[in-house]
Amino acid sequence: MSTYTIALLAGDGIGPEIMDEAVKILRLVESRNAVTFDLKPALFGASAYFETGKSFPEESIAICDQADAILKGTIGLNHEDSNKIPVDEQPERGALLPMRRRYDTYANFRPVYLPRSLAHFSPLKPEVIGDGIDLIIIRELVGGLYFGSKESGIDDQGRRYVHEMLEYNEDQIRRVLEVAFQLASKRKKVLHNIHKSNVLKSSVLWNEIVEEVRPSYPDIEVKHVLVDAAATYLCLDPARFDVMVMENMFGDILSDQGGGILGSLGLMPSACVGPEKSYYEPSHGSAPDIAGQGIANPYSMIGSVAMMLEMSFGMDSEARNLWQAMQSVFAAGYTTPDLVRRGKSEKKISTAEFGDRVVSELEKQPVDNCHRGLTNALTRVLPVESSALCLRSADASPGSAYEGLR
Numbered sequence: 001m002s003t004y005t006i007a008l009l010a011g012d013g014i015g016p017e018i019m020d021e022a023v024k025i026l027r028l029v030e031s032r033n034a035v036t037f038d039l040k041p042a043l044f045g046a047s048a049y050f051e052t053g054k055s056f057p058e059e060s061i062a063i064c065d066q067a068d069a070i071l072k073g074t075i076g077l078n079h080e081d082s083n084k085i086p087v088d089e090q091p092e093r094g095a096l097l098p099m100r101r102r103y104d105t106y107a108n109f110r111p112v113y114l115p116r117s118l119a120h121f122s123p124l125k126p127e128v129i130g131d132g133i134d135l136i137i138i139r140e141l142v143g144g145l146y147f148g149s150k151e152s153g154i155d156d157q158g159r160r161y162v163h164e165m166l167e168y169n170e171d172q173i174r175r176v177l178e179v180a181f182q183l184a185s186k187r188k189k190v191l192h193n194i195h196k197s198n199v200l201k202s203s204v205l206w207n208e209i210v211e212e213v214r215p216s217y218p219d220i221e222v223k224h225v226l227v228d229a230a231a232t233y234l235c236l237d238p239a240r241f242d243v244m245v246m247e248n249m250f251g252d253i254l255s256d257q258g259g260g261i262l263g264s265l266g267l268m269p270s271a272c273v274g275p276e277k278s279y280y281e282p283s284h285g286s287a288p289d290i291a292g293q294g295i296a297n298p299y300s301m302i303g304s305v306a307m308m309l310e311m312s313f314g315m316d317s318e319a320r321n322l323w324q325a326m327q328s329v330f331a332a333g334y335t336t337p338d339l340v341r342r343g344k345s346e347k348k349i350s351t352a353e354f355g356d357r358v359v360s361e362l363e364k365q366p367v368d369n370c371h372r373g374l375t376n377a378l379t380r381v382l383p384v385e386s387s388a389l390c391l392r393s394a395d396a397s398p399g400s401a402y403e404g405l406r
Contacts, residue, residue, distance in 0.1 A: 003036040004313055007067035009044035009060070009279075012091065013286025014296040014351075015073030021298035021355030022071060022305050028359050029309065029318055032367045040067060045075030045091040045286075046082075055085075055094030064099070069312040070279035071304065074286035081288070100142050105274040106172065107179045108139040108251060109307070110283055112238070112258035112268065118330055120341045121263030128237070135241040136187075137258060138180040139251025141272055143172045144202070146248050166202050168247070173209040179273075180245035181217045187242055190221045194230045194246035194254065206247060230254060234261055259283055264339055266296070269303030271311055278312055280304040290338060294350040297336040302326055302358060317368035325361035329354060 006026070010019040026037050042060035049055045064070050075091040076082070082090055099105075114122060114133040122129055148165035155161050184191040193210050197203035207224065214222055225233070227250045233240055234257055246254065259265030265284030272279050282300035290296055303326065310319035334347045336354055349357070 001034050001036060002313075003038060004068045005038040005040060005066060006308075007060075007064045007070045008039055008041045009064075009070065009072040010041065010047075011045040011073035011075040011286065012047050012077060013074050013288045013291040015045070015075065015286055017291070017294065017296055017351050018282065018298040018301035019071070019073045021351060021358070022301050024355050024359055025302055025305050025322065025362070028362055029315075029322075032362075033315065033318060035313070035315070044072065045095050046077050046085060049085050049089050049091070049094065053089075055089050055091050056098050061102070064103075064277075067277070069308050070099075070103075070277065071308060072279050072281040073301065074282060074284065076286045076288075078288045097146060099279065100272065101147065103274045103277040103279070104142060105272040105277070105279060106140060106142045107176050107273045108137075108141040108255075109271040109273065110137040110139065110251075110255040110258065110268060111135075111270075112137065112255075112262060114262045114267065115327070118327075121267065121339060122261060123263060124235070124238075124261055130239055133238050133261065135238065135258070136183070136243055137251055137255045138176065138183065138243065138245040139255060140168075140172065140176040140246070140248050141251075142248075143168045144248035146252075166200070166249075168202055168205065170205065170209055173206050174213060177209060177213045177245060180243055181213060181220055184220050184243040185217060189219055190223065190242050192223050192225050192230070192241050192244045194225055194227050194244055194250055196227050196250070198226065202247065227254070231257060234258065255283060263341065264297070266300050266339060269300045269307055271304070271307045273311065278308075280308040280312075287338075294352060295337040296351050297339050298351055298355055299326055302355070321362055321365035322358075324365060325358050328361040329357045332357075 008019060008023070010016040023039065026039065029035065030037055040063045042063040043051055043057060044060055045055055048057055048060065075096060088094060112133060112135045114129070116129065116132045119126055119129045119132070122133070145164055145166040148167040150164050152162040180191055193207065195203040195206055197207050210222065227246065230244070231254060234254065238261055244254070255268070256265060259268045262268065266282070268283035270281055270283045272281065281304055284300060287296060302322065306319040306322040309315040309322065333345070334349050334354065334357060336351060337348050340346050340348060
């Protein structure tokens with residue numbers, strides 16, 4: 001029997017609601033497998049600030065330090081309520097960025113996946129979606145503009161100013177590129193490098209490192225795409241992409257656009273992976289306008305659980321079962337009000353009911369008690385063929401974690 005400690009950071013807005021559904025799944029996974037999850041709730045984000053005066057309080061840091069993995073909900077408030085918190089303690093600056101820095105979670109995996117059967121969620125035309133959308137964005141997560149030096153003040157002429165530096169060194173770039181190249185080698189063997197080297201010197205260095213890493217992967221075709229062109233192509237022809245790699249801010253923006261072409265960020269789980277510890281989170285915000293109404297879809301939260309099971313705990317089979325269970329709920333015509341697209345043909349259910357139906361579908365899946373145990377997520381993203389990240393590689397195994405979802 002294996003025991004894993006998971007820090008639960010429910011966060012703000014709809015975070016606690018969708019985290020409840022994640023806990024349901026984890027308890028079922030326990031009952032089906034030779035595993036125990038020691039779940040440790042901790043305050044994080046605006047809720048933490050209003051209770052303790054800190055967005056990432058010491059008690060929460062201690063829980064995360066001791067955890068084998070971190071499962072994070074959503075953080076943030078609306079503009080008016082955010083202004084009630086000091087700038088440096090607002091959830092993103094006071095909690096999220098410090099957590100990324102503390103655990104050096106430099107590789108962010110954001111699958112953008114929509115099978116043809118769920119094409120009705122997307123705002124794109126059916127002929128653009130074709131057989132479905134299946135790409136993954138690898139975003140460098142602890143460098144660039146977000147983590148560079150910052151200065152603000154008043155200049156000699158009495159004008160307010162701000163200086164923010166976009167900073168990278170070659171080691172930061174190289175390590176995330178290695179992850180992207182190795183993932184591409186398990187998929188279609190094509191890597192799209194997203195940059196802005198016609199303007200930014202940081203992109204010039206980035207591209208130099210791409211060319212230095214490239215000879216180690218002679219079977220990978222590298223395609224260089226300017227970030228503004230990539231934004232256009234994501235809307236007009238998403239099928240041209242498979243693995244995309246980019247710096248921090250580009251990844252922040254384009255991955256949200258990826259959620260847009262799916263129809264909702266609620267359909268995008270993610271993994272934020274470091275050398276010693278990883279955290280898993282839905283890609284969307286806290287949706288304070290619908291918080292407490294029980295209408296938010298927990299798909300991206302539960303999908304993040306699936307990524308955690310596979311990447312941190314080596315439970316590939318159960319992760320595969322969980323993806324299948326979630327898709328089965330959609331296939332049966334059920335969705336939550338926030339994702340309704342077809343109108344009367346869809347059966348609207350609550351957040352909790354969606355979670356309950358995923359539980360019911362997961363209970364139907366076969367149990368495989370074999371798993372590799374606690375593992376470094378970085379070794380899992382350079383994966384065996386059963387990885388959920390190897391979605392539609394040319395030689396994908398029938399054991400792919402997205403089998404049956406196509």
